[in-house]
Amino acid sequence: MTTIDPVIDPTSDYDIFDPQYLLDPFPTIEQIRQSSCPVAHTERWGGSWMPTRYADIVAVAQEHDVFTSRQILVTGPPDGQEPEGAYAGVAAPPISSDPPEHHWHRRLILPFFAPQAVAKYEHITRDLCNELIDRFIDNGEADSAADYAQQIPVRVIATMLGVPTDMSDTFTGWVRGVREAGLVDQEVRVAARGNILGFFFEQVADRQANPREDDLITTLLNSEIDGQKVPVEYVMGVCNLMLVAGVDTTWSSIGASLWHLAQHPEHRQQLRDDPELWPAAVEELLRAYAPVTMARIVDRDIDFQGCPMKAGDRVLMSFPAANRDPEQFENPNEVIFDREHNRHVAFGAGIHRCAGSNLARLELRVALQTWLERIPEFELADPSTVTWAGGQVRGTRIAKVKF
Numbered sequence: 001m002t003t004i005d006p007v008i009d010p011t012s013d014y015d016i017f018d019p020q021y022l023l024d025p026f027p028t029i030e031q032i033r034q035s036s037c038p039v040a041h042t043e044r045w046g047g048s049w050m051p052t053r054y055a056d057i058v059a060v061a062q063e064h065d066v067f068t069s070r071q072i073l074v075t076g077p078p079d080g081q082e083p084e085g086a087y088a089g090v091a092a093p094p095i096s097s098d099p100p101e102h103h104w105h106r107r108l109i110l111p112f113f114a115p116q117a118v119a120k121y122e123h124i125t126r127d128l129c130n131e132l133i134d135r136f137i138d139n140g141e142a143d144s145a146a147d148y149a150q151q152i153p154v155r156v157i158a159t160m161l162g163v164p165t166d167m168s169d170t171f172t173g174w175v176r177g178v179r180e181a182g183l184v185d186q187e188v189r190v191a192a193r194g195n196i197l198g199f200f201f202e203q204v205a206d207r208q209a210n211p212r213e214d215d216l217i218t219t220l221l222n223s224e225i226d227g228q229k230v231p232v233e234y235v236m237g238v239c240n241l242m243l244v245a246g247v248d249t250t251w252s253s254i255g256a257s258l259w260h261l262a263q264h265p266e267h268r269q270q271l272r273d274d275p276e277l278w279p280a281a282v283e284e285l286l287r288a289y290a291p292v293t294m295a296r297i298v299d300r301d302i303d304f305q306g307c308p309m310k311a312g313d314r315v316l317m318s319f320p321a322a323n324r325d326p327e328q329f330e331n332p333n334e335v336i337f338d339r340e341h342n343r344h345v346a347f348g349a350g351i352h353r354c355a356g357s358n359l360a361r362l363e364l365r366v367a368l369q370t371w372l373e374r375i376p377e378f379e380l381a382d383p384s385t386v387t388w389a390g391g392q393v394r395g396t397r398i399a400k401v402k403f
């Protein structure tokens, strides 16, 4: 087991995998934000910078010519090179691309995520949520993270991609391999990535041999750019991204929101009394429990807020930190469903802003509404046994509740 040196000064030595930080990063973030250096630095995990103010994080997201998307995971290999492994030429467009390619990489997938396009997944999501609840409602207890939140987005994405939903547990294992264990263990990361791309290699080959009607992978394969069919690596990369970007992000949001609601009967009551609050409540839960931190690689030596950043340095964009900045949000640590101003950045900012936000919002709303309809009263069974994942994507992984 890896032992972690205790953090004495988070402004110069923060550790995003410190157990206390994983459990609750906000006191540390606030400590950094209030210090003389609100852009912290660490040598840990390959080294990185971490701005903590909303304005600085949004600036990093928007200045894409300086802060590139060459690597977007929060930890990198010590020599700065991504492992070659199998399928070395396949990335995760558009999230891994910079302009000018980013433009068409993103344009081709946007139609799949338009509000009308995702609306058809509402009843599938609701049926799925009800089926999951049927499995445990008579027990009077369940793990709101593992038995519920974690089960939903993976099946929705599998349906969207036209791949077998009964492989959901396998997909979940692969995603966790890339975004949890793989962040601190290169071998795990390479193996998980190889599994995902190997699977999509076969799916793409199958569609090439047997094109399907009304099928996302077939549609992508037939897409053209400047009169040319798009490269197969692009199609595999998009499938890779949809699985990785669309699954643990959304399940983490659902899980953290249920964890919150389990402890706040007054908020459950507020939603029962005023169902029109739902859209605002979803935004507020996204703000308060933003799951995603992304990284950028500095393109050239620059001074950013007094910090001497060098070409090749990694910068973390902690959207959870941005969303709790008191300069931007009044009482940022409180969940206020009817908050007047809520320009949160849970979905990022700038050219890479989440392409799947309509789907994510739909899933979050339907998952919480269905739970509250069926299980209006519930509480954490034992708060001390709740576990959180963090680093790249923050959310509950075990959160047992009783009802």
Ligand code: HEM
Pocket: 061, 069, 072, 094, 095, 096, 106, 157, 241, 242, 243, 245, 246, 247, 249, 250, 253, 290, 291, 292, 294, 295, 319, 345, 346, 347, 348, 349, 351, 352, 353, 354, 355, 356, 357, 359, 360, 361
């Ligand atoms: C609550 C759930 C979600 C959250 C909080 C979230 C958050 C984010 C964030 C912060 C980014 C910006 C990345 C960057 O700047 O490097 C992003 C990008 C992206 N997300 Fe999401 N996401 C969620 C769900 C989804 C879903 C369900 C999908 C659908 C598959 C999806 C697809 C994407 C894609 C394709 C991009 C890349 C856009 C680009 O680079 O132009 N996301 N997401």
